[in-house]
Amino acid sequence: MIHMTAADAMHLALREEMQRDPxxxxxxxxxxxxxxxxxxxxxxxxxxxxxxxxxxxxxxxVGAAASGxxxxxxxxxxxxxxxxxxxxxxxxxxxxxxxxxxFEFPLVTLAMTGSGCCVCAQHNHNLEAMFVHAPGLHVxxxxxxxxxxxxxxxAIRDANPxxxxxxxxxxxxxxxxxxxxxxxxxxxxAAMRRTGTDVTLVSYAKTVNVCMQAAEQLHAQxxxxxxxxxxxLKPLDEATVLQSLRKTGRLIVVHEASGLCxxxxxxxxxxxxxxxxxxxxxxxxxxxxxxxxxxxWALEQAAVPQTDAVVRxxxxxxxxxxxxxxxxxxxxxxxxxxx
Amino acid sequence: xxxxxxxxxxxxxxxxxxxxxxxxxxVALQRQGAPGTCTSVGQEACAVGVVDALxxxxxxxxxxxxxxxxxxxxxxxxxxxxxxxxxxxGYCGGHSGSLHISAREFGVLLTSxxxxxxxxxxxxxxxxxxxxxxxxxxxxxxxxxxxxGDGAACEGIFHESLNLAVHWQLxxxxxxxxxxxxxxxxxxxxxxxxxxxxxxxxxxxATQRVDGNDVEAVHAAASQxxxxxxxxxxxxxxELVTYRLRGHFEPDDQAYVDPSELKHWQARDPIHTLRAWLxxxxxxxxxxxxxxxxxxxxxxxxxxxFAQASAWPEPETLTTYVYA
Ligand SMILES: Cc1ncc(C[n+]2csc(CCOP(=O)(O)OP(=O)(O)O)c2C)c(N)n1
Ligand SMILES: [Mg+2]
Numbered sequence: 001m002i003h004m005t006a007a008d009a010m011h012l013a014l015r016e017e018m019q020r021d022p023x024x025x026x027x028x029x030x031x032x033x034x035x036x037x038x039x040x041x042x043x044x045x046x047x048x049x050x051x052x053x054x055x056x057x058x059x060x061x062v063g064a065a066a067s068g069x070x071x072x073x074x075x076x077x078x079x080x081x082x083x084x085x086x087x088x089x090x091x092x093x094x095x096x097x098x099x100x101x102x103f104e105f106p107l108v109t110l111a112m113t114g115s116g117c118c119v120c121a122q123h124n125h126n127l128e129a130m131f132v133h134a135p136g137l138h139v140x141x142x143x144x145x146x147x148x149x150x151x152x153x154x155a156i157r158d159a160n161p162x163x164x165x166x167x168x169x170x171x172x173x174x175x176x177x178x179x180x181x182x183x184x185x186x187x188x189x190a191a192m193r194r195t196g197t198d199v200t201l202v203s204y205a206k207t208v209n210v211c212m213q214a215a216e217q218l219h220a221q222x223x224x225x226x227x228x229x230x231x232x233l234k235p236l237d238e239a240t241v242l243q244s245l246r247k248t249g250r251l252i253v254v255h256e257a258s259g260l261c262x263x264x265x266x267x268x269x270x271x272x273x274x275x276x277x278x279x280x281x282x283x284x285x286x287x288x289x290x291x292x293x294x295x296x297w298a299l300e301q302a303a304v305p306q307t308d309a310v311v312r313x314x315x316x317x318x319x320x321x322x323x324x325x326x327x328x329x330x331x332x333x334x335x336x337x338x339x
Numbered sequence: 340x341x342x343x344x345x346x347x348x349x350x351x352x353x354x355x356x357x358x359x360x361x362x363x364x365x366v367a368l369q370r371q372g373a374p375g376t377c378t379s380v381g382q383e384a385c386a387v388g389v390v391d392a393l394x395x396x397x398x399x400x401x402x403x404x405x406x407x408x409x410x411x412x413x414x415x416x417x418x419x420x421x422x423x424x425x426x427x428x429g430y431c432g433g434h435s436g437s438l439h440i441s442a443r444e445f446g447v448l449l450t451s452x453x454x455x456x457x458x459x460x461x462x463x464x465x466x467x468x469x470x471x472x473x474x475x476x477x478x479x480x481x482x483x484x485x486x487x488g489d490g491a492a493c494e495g496i497f498h499e500s501l502n503l504a505v506h507w508q509l510x511x512x513x514x515x516x517x518x519x520x521x522x523x524x525x526x527x528x529x530x531x532x533x534x535x536x537x538x539x540x541x542x543x544x545a546t547q548r549v550d551g552n553d554v555e556a557v558h559a560a561a562s563q564x565x566x567x568x569x570x571x572x573x574x575x576x577x578e579l580v581t582y583r584l585r586g587h588f589e590p591d592d593q594a595y596v597d598p599s600e601l602k603h604w605q606a607r608d609p610i611h612t613l614r615a616w617l618x619x620x621x622x623x624x625x626x627x628x629x630x631x632x633x634x635x636x637x638x639x640x641x642x643x644x645f646a647q648a649s650a651w652p653e654p655e656t657l658t659t660y661v662y663a
Contacts, residue, residue, distance in 0.1 A: 030523035295436025296425030
């Protein structure tokens with residue numbers, strides 16, 4: 001194990017995969033400027049600064065992937081993905097199917113998002129669910145440095161186009177990362193971050209830490225929370241969520257992205273359709289509001305799920321258990337604002 | 340050299356000094372933990388020369404590097420700084436921060452930090468002006484100036500915007516500040532030609548390419564372009580050759596910048612050039628310029644005080660202005 005930041009773990013994954021497979025190449029606005037050691041070791045043919053033009057970066061990656069290369073493109077911030085949406089959604093996501101399986105699109109798209117830096121809504125927009133909604137794409141969003149490395153390696157090796165979302169506030173958090181060049185984390189496999197029997201907290205990216213802190217506080221109050229880090233949003237590890245729910249009977253899903261048609265809604269639907277009998281209380285979603293993220297620190301923080309909101313929700317659920325209501329009536333958005 | 344010319348240059352220098360001091364203050368604030376910002380240090384002559392050629396009835400669209408355009412247009416540094424710090428008294432109530440400040444009262448509309456977005460919206464603003472019944476226009480014959488960078492010219496939308504503006508004969512002034520940088524990538528790494536105006540000409544638009552560090556040259560070219568647009572109803576294209584003297588976004592150590600290139604452009608700092616020109620003219624003395632510098636420093640100090648004293652927005656405003 002080496003102690004390193006998530007940013008360094010991603011860099012290590014890129015380096016190892018470029019070493020391992022000569023078909024892997026990196027393209028984007030400033031990738032060569034920011035990763036001079038990769039230019040030195042793998043050359044300018046494989047580490048390419050591009051013009052400022054997301055549509056053609058993504059389109060080129062799609063064409064190259066179909067032709068046998070394995071491009072990784074860095075599109076910087078998630079809101080810029082909308083310029084690349086046509087190539088990713090209509091071409092990469094659909095042309096395998098439309099061509100009757102003649103082509104594959106092994107490409108990875110990197111994009112940062114998330115609160116904490118006051119960069120506002122045109123740099124911070126957790127729009128991962130938009131891509132979950134697009135057929136043919138895989139979507140991951142890790143929370144630990146080890147997973148940043150392991151999932152990026154898997155994504156690069158995957159034969160499908162993968163969106164790799166980076167919660168920017170996590171990039172400089174440190175953790176233990178396996179040195180092994182063969183270490184990888186499977187897609188579609190959630191991580192159990194903490195076990196417990198009373199309530200299941202499901203999350204991904206930065207809010208996994210929020211759930212971990214909430215679980216700690218709940219533990220002090222005699223409530224045992226189980227924390228699941230989805231890591232991969234598509235494919236989604238339904239089995240791990242259902243298994244936990246069958247044990248606890250209570251489910252809280254937490255994410256920074258807005259709630260409407262989001263990952264939490266999907267998890268809630270999963271719970272209701274496949275473990276209805278196990279539910280001892282309504283499913284709770286704690287998510288960002290249906291509003292662009294604001295720059296002001298005060299507003300940015302008001303928009304994102306906070307630990308005390310998760311703790312309060314868990315307490316409420318333990319109360320609700322006495323009156324076994326199973327409707328999904330507990331909805332919380334803009335966690336800091338009184339409901 | 341007429342007294343009016345000297346007066347105009349002095350006024351332009353004061354605005355350029357205000358822009359420089361304002362942005363240097365933002366850099367200092369960033370070092371103390373305030374959100375980062377994109378400065379236009381070195382490009383002040385572009386903003387001042389073009390904005391001075393516009394009238395109140397004209398409209399401006401700008402981008403992530405907007406402070407110079409806003410200040411040249413008369414925006415209050417107090418309210419700009421409050422916005423950067425995320426406070427209620429900012430032009431956008433703290434919703435924007437530094438990257439997308441619109442100030443409708445000054446005709447600075449629809450500022451977006453998505454590179455190219457200003458180019459996508461500008462034809463619509465100009466169309467409203469042409470039709471004379473837009474929300475921002477009452478048939479006053481105003482035109483729209485859209486500021487963008489050499490990087491934005493690499494987005495496909497650049498060509499879409501030009502083609503539409505020419506074909507629909509829109510009263511639109513394209514202003515490309517070619518500052519040689521596209522974030523962390525040098526312009527020469529992204530295009531074979533070094534002139535953006537050469538690309539524009541392919542769309543059948545009249546272009547000018549001038550020294551963006553010479554406020555007089557910028558002002559003359561912009562005035563001519565504006566007059567042409569008003570007279571003919573056709574769009575015009577202005578490329579201003581300049582240089583981004585600081586990093587892309589604060590903080591930025593500029594480790595990737597060629598020091599000799601930087602030095603070359605530092606020697607062509609538009610403020611220093613204009614200051615020297617005024618002194619050389621024999622009509623302006625050092626005391627006048629020092630008094631000007633003191634006035635600017637006072638305004639920035641007042642802006643700081645105002646911004647830091649301004650309240651944080653109430654959490655309830657989190658969801659205001661999402662829907663009409
Ligand atoms: C669509 C999009 N892609 C990338 C970015 C990140 N970004 C912000 S400014 C910038 C460089 C813009 O270069 P240019 O248009 O020349 O303007 P300059 O910054 O030089 O003023 C980049 C890459 C962005 N904001 N929007
Ligand atoms: Mg530029």
